Amino acid sequence: MTFLLFIFLLPHVTCTWPGLWPEHNHEDDCLDVAIIGAGIGGTYTGYRLRNRGLKLAIFEYSDRIGGRMFTAQIPTVPGTTVDFGAMRLNPKEHTFLVRTARQLGLNIVDFPLNYGNRNETIYYLRGRHLLPDELGGPKTPYNLRPSERLSPGDLLWKLYTENTNMSGLAYPSESEIYTIYTRDGYPLYTMSMDNFLSRYASREAYSYLRDALVWNHATGRFGAQIGLDFLTFITDSNAPDDLKTVQNGLDQVPKRLLSAFVRASPRHSVRLNHQLTSMRGRPGNYRLRFHPTRTVAGYTKPTLLPDRYVCARKVVLAIQKDCVEKVNFAPYQSSEFRRRIGAVIPIQAQKSLPCLPLPLDRLQQCE
Template sequence: MVSEGRFLERRVGPCRMIDIIMIVAIGVTTILVVILITSVVTSHATPPKEAYTATNSSDDCLDIAVIGGGIGGAYTGWRLRDRGLSISVFEYSDRVGGRLFTAELPVAPGAYLDLGGMRFRGSAHTILTRTATELGLKIIPFPLRYGNADETIWYTRNKHMRNTDFGTSRMPYNLPPSEMKVPGILKWNIFNKNLIFLDNSTMYPSPDDLYKIKTVDGTLLYKMSLDNVYGRFASREAYRYLSETGGWSSTVGSHGALNGPTISLSYPVTTGPPEEVNAIDGGMGKVPLTLMEKFLNTSTSHKLHLNHQLMKIEKRQTGGYNLGFRKTQTTDGITTPVQMGNKEVTICARRVVLAVQQRCVQEIDIPVFKNNPDIVKNIDSLVGIPAGRIYLAYNTKWWKTGNPDITHTKSDLPNRQTYDWSTGTNNVSIIMASYHDGDLVHYWRELSQFGTPIPGSLPGVNAVTDVVKKRVEKYLSAIYNVSEADIPEAVGGAMMLWDKYPFQAAWGDFKPGFDDRKVREMLYKPSPTDDIYLVTNSWAPGPLQGWSEGSLIAADAVINRYFNASK
C-alpha cells in the first residue's frame, strides 16, 4: 500500500503574504521537482525561486496553499491547475513524490527500485490508471503480483513449505483439526462461525450492516480489535499461525476488527483469472513527478517551494490564513531544520489543502482543530504502521540456486518477504531482500546505525551498511537454503524505512470503535467554518489506506465538493 508520503510545519519570521489555499493532502503525498540525491530518479522541472510578497493585503494572498509534495499534493495542484488560481505547493524535503519514491542503483542501470509504493491494482485503482494514461506514462504489468501461488515459498519455524502444504500435517503447527486450514479459510471460518449477521447471511453485507454485526456473545464487532476477536474465538497456536504466515503485521493486532469480515467474507470465491497488478515503466515515482511538472508548466502563478515545513496555521481577521513555515535543508535524503540565516517564513493563503499523513497533521499547530475535541478525536482514529524495504544487488542470481521457479517468499524471520526484483542492462541482478512492517522496522532502524555503507550503496538515509547486509543475508541463507559462504559479495544496495517524520507510518488502520465512513466525511473539511481541507489516504476505506488511490479519491472528493471554477 504504499503507498506512500506526508509533511508540514510551523511559524515564520517576516510577515509575507501570498494567498494560499492550504490543501493538506494526507497520506501518500510529496509532489514534483526535486533536488535529488545522486542516482535517484528525479523531475526535470526547475525548482522555482522563492517568491513571497511582504504585504498585509489580502489581495496578495495565495488562492490555495497545498501542503505536501507527494501524489496527493501533486494531484491536487494538477487538478486545479487551469482554473486561474495562484497555487503553491510546499514540501518538507528537497524532493517530490513522498512515499512514491523511485531510485536507480548506479551499479545496475535500468533497474528501478521502488522504495515506497511499487504497484497498483489495474481494475480497482481506476483514478490512478486514468491519470497515468492521461499523463502519457506507460503502464506495465507487475509480474511479481503479490506472489504467485506456484512461485512462492514459505519458511516458518525453520521449515520450508509450499502452498500445497497448508492445511496438512506437513505444517509445523500443532493445530486442532478444526483449525488445520489454509490461512485464508481459517480466518474466514473464525469470523463467519462467531458473528451474528443480519438476516443470517454471511455474504456481502452492506456498509451499514457491517457496523451492526455482533459476535455470538453480543459485542459489536467494530468496537473490537482483531487481537480481541482471535483471543476469544481462536487458539493461541492459530493466532501464531496466522501471524507468522500472513506476511504483514496487520494480519493480527490492536487495530479494528471490522476489516476482518470485509476482507474474508468472500474468501471462498476464488474462481476467475488472477487479479491484474500493474506498475509504471521507470518506477511509480514518475507519477507525482509528472503531475507536478505539468502543474508548474500550466501557469507562472503556480509555484513549488521545497524545504518548507509547515508549523502553524493562524486565521486572519481580514480573511484567509497565515501559514508559518520553518526552512529546512536536505543532505543525502536527511532533512533537518535550517540552523542559521532566514529560518522562518510567513505566507498568506485563502485556502489550505493538507496533503500529508495523519501524524503530520497532528504536529501542525492549528488552533481551529485543537480547540475542537471532535476533530482531535477523529484525527487520532488510526494506528500507524511503519514499513521498510531492503534491496541488494549481485552479479549472479544466487538465490535461484535450487529454487529456479521461486520469485517470492514469506517467512517468520525479520525480513518477512522477498522478491526476485529485476536485472539491470549490465546483468547485475537485484533482490528485494526484505519487505517488512510493524515493529520489525525498529529492528532494522537500530541495525542501520551500525557499520559502514557497502560499496555501490545509495548514500545517506538510503544506505545499506555492512551490518545490515550481513544480517539480511543470514536470513536469506535460511530461506533459500543456500550457505552463507556461498553467497557472493553484494555490489550495491538501497533501503528505506518509513518510520520517521514526515513518514512515521507507511499506512494506517482504524482503531476499534470508529466508523471510518463518518471519520472520513468529517475530515475532508474538519471545520465547517474554515477553508482547510485534508487530502490523504490515511483515512481511506480499509482496502485503500495503503494505496495511492486512496489519496486520489480524497482529492477528488474535496475538489468536487468544495472547489469550483468561480473560486
C-alpha cells in the same frame, strides 16, 4: 490507495501581518494557495489549480515526491522497479485514477496477481528463512498454540469461522457481513482487528499474522470485517483477475502531475525539505511556519537552520491525519475536531516509520 485528509481553509481577505512578519515580507509575496504535502493528494491539487492564474507552492517534508506512492529501482536488475506503497489498481473501482494516468500519457499495464513461484518465494520471520509451505510448521519461529499452527490465511479463516456465526463453507456477501456476530454476541462490524484477535488468538498468533501477512488489514485498528475482504483478495479463486498498474511504477502519477504543475506557470514553485510546524491567522490571511529539514539516504530529519515564514490566502493540507493532529493551529485543538479526525485511519507505505511523539509545534510527516 492512500487515505489523505484534505482540509480547505477558506478564502480571501487581505494579507498583512503588522508586527509579525520579517520586514521583507509584503502582500505581493503572499501565496494564493499553499499546498502541504507532495504525495498524490498534494500534486493532484496543484495540477487542478495550475491554470487558474494563481501563485501556488507545494511544500514537502522530505526530498521525495509521491508520499505513499513510493517506487524504487533495483540497482542490480536495471529496468526493474518495486512499489513499496500503492502498487496496483482495479480499473472497475479506480476509474478516476486510471483516467488521470492516461491523461498524463502514462501506460496502464497488467498486474498479474500471484505470489511468485512457491519454490522461489522466501519469508524472513524473526531471523529465520521459510518457504510458503513451511509457514505454520515446526520451523515457524512463533510459540503458537497447537490449533494455531496453520498458514497465515488458514489461521485467519479458522479464527473467523470458529468464533463467529458465519459459515465455514463460503465467504459472506457484503450484506451478510453485517449479520455476523462473535460467539460472545458482539457484531463483527463494531470491532477492530486488534479487538477481535485479542479475544480469540494468542499474542504469538497476533505477531505471526502481522509479520507473515504484512498487510495493514491483518491487524491493527481496521474494522474486523475488513479481514474477510482481505481473505477474499488473497484467495486466487476470489481475487480480481484484471488488476492493473502504471508502467515503471505508480509514483509516475504524482511525478507527472508535479511536472505539469511546474510547467504551467513561473509563479508556481515546489519547496522540498520544508516541515510545517504551525499555522496562524484567519481565512484569507494565514501565516505558516516551516522548519528546514535535510534528507540523507532516505531519512529526513530537522536541521538547526532558522524557521521560515510563508504568507498564504488559502491552505490545503494533503498529509496523513496523524501529522495533521500535530500542527499547531488553534482550531485543531477543539474537541469536535479531535472527535471527527479520530474516525480517520491512515494507511502507510511499507517503508514508513510511525509519527514520533513531538511537541505540538513540531509536525512529523508520515508518508
